[in-house]
Amino acid sequence: MKRIDAMKAVYPELEQCVVVTIMGAVAAELQSIGHRPNFFYLQHAMGIASSLGLGIALARPEVQVVVFDGDGSILMNLGGLTTLARYRPRNLVHVVFDNESLLSVGGFPTATSTGSNIAAMAAGAGVPRTTTVSTLDEFRAEFSDALAANDLTTLVAKVEAVGPSGYVTDLSLLENRYQFQRYLRDLQRAH
Numbered sequence: 001m002k003r004i005d006a007m008k009a010v011y012p013e014l015e016q017c018v019v020v021t022i023m024g025a026v027a028a029e030l031q032s033i034g035h036r037p038n039f040f041y042l043q044h045a046m047g048i049a050s051s052l053g054l055g056i057a058l059a060r061p062e063v064q065v066v067v068f069d070g071d072g073s074i075l076m077n078l079g080g081l082t083t084l085a086r087y088r089p090r091n092l093v094h095v096v097f098d099n100e101s102l103l104s105v106g107g108f109p110t111a112t113s114t115g116s117n118i119a120a121m122a123a124g125a126g127v128p129r130t131t132t133v134s135t136l137d138e139f140r141a142e143f144s145d146a147l148a149a150n151d152l153t154t155l156v157a158k159v160e161a162v163g164p165s166g167y168v169t170d171l172s173l174l175e176n177r178y179q180f181q182r183y184l185r186d187l188q189r190a191h
């Protein structure tokens with residue numbers, strides 16, 4: 001499974017969600033499918049996308065939060081899984097695209113290439129719903145189930161280590177930040 005195909009498969013469902021991604025390949029791929037004001041691409045701060053998603057999910061229980069994480073990123077912040085589990089936001093779906101590599105900086109292998117199991121680590125941390133998928137059909141089904149489950153889910157998607165040719169897009173960090181902030185504020189006013 002290619003990550004971009006997985007994101008395309010669930011893209012329509014993202015319209016009703018608040019989406020936080022890691023930097024690099026994931027961010028560029030999601031933008032190539034189509035940027036929306038409810039998407040925030042967390043630049044530079046590797047490992048922290050799930051923590052940012054946790055903060056939004058706790059502060060704004062009326063919104064469904066989706067985090068698109070990477071194996072290299074979550075491996076830098078494993079303690080984040082224990083914090084996620086401790087607060088157990090029921091409106092957060094944590095997707096980890098596991099390509100077994102640090103693709104965005106040259107493709108160095110991560111620990112998942114030698115057997116580390118992120119879904120098992122999330123379960124061990126106390127995340128109530130965890131699963132690993134490796135086909136597009138499974139991903140589509142598990143993602144929909146996670147949205148419907150109304151409970152914290154870590155969904156690990158094993159994907160090929162391929163990405164876009166470049167990671168720089170014409171959406172600047174600051175523009176994305178202000179647009180996303182306004183989106184969340186306007187949503188609050190609408191409620």
Ligand SMILES: Cc1ncc(C[n+]2csc(CCOP(=O)(O)OP(=O)(O)O)c2C)c(N)n1
Pocket residue numbers: 022023024025026043044045046069070071072073074099101102103104105110
């Ligand atoms: C704290 C920190 N260390 C290193 C980097 C450099 N860096 C940017 S993306 C990346 C790799 C991310 O790997 P992964 O989460 O597996 O996603 P992939 O690139 O494979 O899609 C690295 C090491 C960073 N941004 N922040």
